[in-house]
Amino acid sequence: MADSKLYEILGVSRTASDSEIKRNYHKLAKEYHPDKNPAAGDRFKEISYAYEILSDPKKRQTYDKYGLKGLQEGGQGGCPPDDLFGKFFDIFGMGGGRPRGRARGEDTIHRLDVSLEDLYLGKTTKLQLSKNVICSHCNGVGGKLGAVVPCRDCQGRGIKITYQRFGPNMTRQLQSQCMTCQGLGETISEKDKCTKCKGKKVVNETKILEVHVEKGMAEFQRIYFRGEGDQLPNTEPGDVIIVLDVKEHEVFQRSPNDDLLIKKEITLTEALCGFQFVLKHLDGRDLLIKHGPGEIIRPGDLKGVRGEGMPHYKNPFEKGNLYVKFDIKFPDNNFATEEQMLQIQSILPPRPDFVMPTGEDVEEVNLMDYVPNERSSRGRQEVYAGDEDEHMHEGPGVECAHQ
Ligand SMILES: [Zn+2]
Ligand SMILES: [Zn+2]
Structure with a gap:
C-alpha cells in the first residue's frame, strides 16, 4: 500500500x-x-x-x-x-x-535507557523528576488578591509586535515576548508578591514516577503519565512522556516481529559433524543448542528455535523465535599433512572431471590474494585531479558539473 x-x-x-x-x-x-x-x-x-x-x-x-x-x-x-x-x-x-478545552501545557519528554533484558523480563523503575506545581500558598495567584494587574507595556498580551523594514516596500512583523512581564501579561508589585513562590504562581517540586517497562515493549515506545507535566494556572498540565532508549545488546538483535537473532561461528568440523553450544538467554537461562551430524550447516545458514524470541507486548506468554545465523570457521592453512589430505579427499565427494587442454595457447598462472583498490583508487584520484584542473582554468566550452 x-x-x-x-x-x-x-x-x-x-x-x-x-x-x-x-x-x-x-x-x-x-x-x-x-x-x-x-x-x-x-x-x-x-x-x-x-x-x-x-x-x-x-x-x-x-x-x-x-x-x-x-x-x-x-x-x-x-x-x-x-x-x-x-x-x-x-x-x-x-x-x-x-x-x-482550556489551554494545555507542554508535554515533558524524558528518555529512559533500558536493556534488552529489561524488555524481555519487564522492569519497574523509579524516575525522579522536578516539576512546577501550583503554589499552595497563593493558590496560583502569585500575590495578594487584587495585587495582580495587567502589564502596562504589552496591554496584558504578553507579547510585543514590532515591524521591520526589509527590501523596498516590504515590512516584516516580528513578535517577541514582553520583557517587562516575561510574557505573562501581568505584573505584581514587589511588596504584594506571594512569599512562597515570589509571584511565580508555581513552585518547583521533586516527584518520583514509577515507570513500568512492560515485557515486549519496543525501542522508542512511549510511556505516558497523563497530566504529570508542569502545572500552570488556568492550564491543563501536559503529559510526562517516557521514551524508551534500548541499548544495543552484545549478543542478541531484535527484529520488529519480536524474533531474536544471534550470530554464531562454528568450526568446519562442527558444521560437518554436528555440534552443541550453550547460549545464555536474556532471562539467565542456559539454552543448550544441539545439532547432530547428518545435516550440514553451510555459511550463512539460518536455523531457529521456536518460541525463544522476545515476548509480545501485551501478550507476553507468546514469543517470537530465536534465530541463529551461522558462520563457518575454516581450518588454518597447512593444517594437515599431505597424507592426511589424501585421507580427507578419500572421504569427501570426488573432484569434478578435469580435461587438460592441449595446444600452444595454454598458459599456467598462479592465484594471488585480492588487493583492494590497487588500480581503482589511483584511477579515481587522477579523475579528481583532472576535475580540479578544469575548475582552475575555466574557459569557454568547459562545463562545470556543480551539484
Ligand atoms: Zn505563591
Ligand atoms: Zn508585558
Missing part, C-alpha cells in the same frame, strides 16, 4: 535522498519550531516524527513497505495509536483527537 504521508509532511518525494530529507527537515523544523511559532506545536511534532522515521533506513524501509500501520505493528513507530498516530489521522480528516 502506498502511504506517503510522512513524505508529504516533509515536502519530499518517496524517492528523496537522505540529504534531501535532512535538508527539508531542518528547514521545516526551523519554521515551525514552537519557540517561533507557538501555535504550530502539532505541526512541529509531525515534522519531528516524520524525520525520526525517514532518517532511519530500517524504519523508512518498514514504512515504505507497510505504511504507518506497519511501523505501529512492528513497534518501530514509537507512538501509541491514541496519540501522534491519532493526530495523523486527524490531519488527514479521519477523526479522533483530543477535544479542545
Whole structure:
C-alpha cells in the first residue's frame, strides 16, 4: 500500500535522498519550531516524527513497505495509536483527537535507557523528576488578591509586535515576548508578591514516577503519565512522556516481529559433524543448542528455535523465535599433512572431471590474494585531479558539473 504521508509532511518525494530529507527537515523544523511559532506545536511534532522515521533506513524501509500501520505493528513507530498516530489521522480528516478545552501545557519528554533484558523480563523503575506545581500558598495567584494587574507595556498580551523594514516596500512583523512581564501579561508589585513562590504562581517540586517497562515493549515506545507535566494556572498540565532508549545488546538483535537473532561461528568440523553450544538467554537461562551430524550447516545458514524470541507486548506468554545465523570457521592453512589430505579427499565427494587442454595457447598462472583498490583508487584520484584542473582554468566550452 502506498502511504506517503510522512513524505508529504516533509515536502519530499518517496524517492528523496537522505540529504534531501535532512535538508527539508531542518528547514521545516526551523519554521515551525514552537519557540517561533507557538501555535504550530502539532505541526512541529509531525515534522519531528516524520524525520525520526525517514532518517532511519530500517524504519523508512518498514514504512515504505507497510505504511504507518506497519511501523505501529512492528513497534518501530514509537507512538501509541491514541496519540501522534491519532493526530495523523486527524490531519488527514479521519477523526479522533483530543477535544479542545482550556489551554494545555507542554508535554515533558524524558528518555529512559533500558536493556534488552529489561524488555524481555519487564522492569519497574523509579524516575525522579522536578516539576512546577501550583503554589499552595497563593493558590496560583502569585500575590495578594487584587495585587495582580495587567502589564502596562504589552496591554496584558504578553507579547510585543514590532515591524521591520526589509527590501523596498516590504515590512516584516516580528513578535517577541514582553520583557517587562516575561510574557505573562501581568505584573505584581514587589511588596504584594506571594512569599512562597515570589509571584511565580508555581513552585518547583521533586516527584518520583514509577515507570513500568512492560515485557515486549519496543525501542522508542512511549510511556505516558497523563497530566504529570508542569502545572500552570488556568492550564491543563501536559503529559510526562517516557521514551524508551534500548541499548544495543552484545549478543542478541531484535527484529520488529519480536524474533531474536544471534550470530554464531562454528568450526568446519562442527558444521560437518554436528555440534552443541550453550547460549545464555536474556532471562539467565542456559539454552543448550544441539545439532547432530547428518545435516550440514553451510555459511550463512539460518536455523531457529521456536518460541525463544522476545515476548509480545501485551501478550507476553507468546514469543517470537530465536534465530541463529551461522558462520563457518575454516581450518588454518597447512593444517594437515599431505597424507592426511589424501585421507580427507578419500572421504569427501570426488573432484569434478578435469580435461587438460592441449595446444600452444595454454598458459599456467598462479592465484594471488585480492588487493583492494590497487588500480581503482589511483584511477579515481587522477579523475579528481583532472576535475580540479578544469575548475582552475575555466574557459569557454568547459562545463562545470556543480551539484
Ligand atoms: Zn505563591
Ligand atoms: Zn508585558
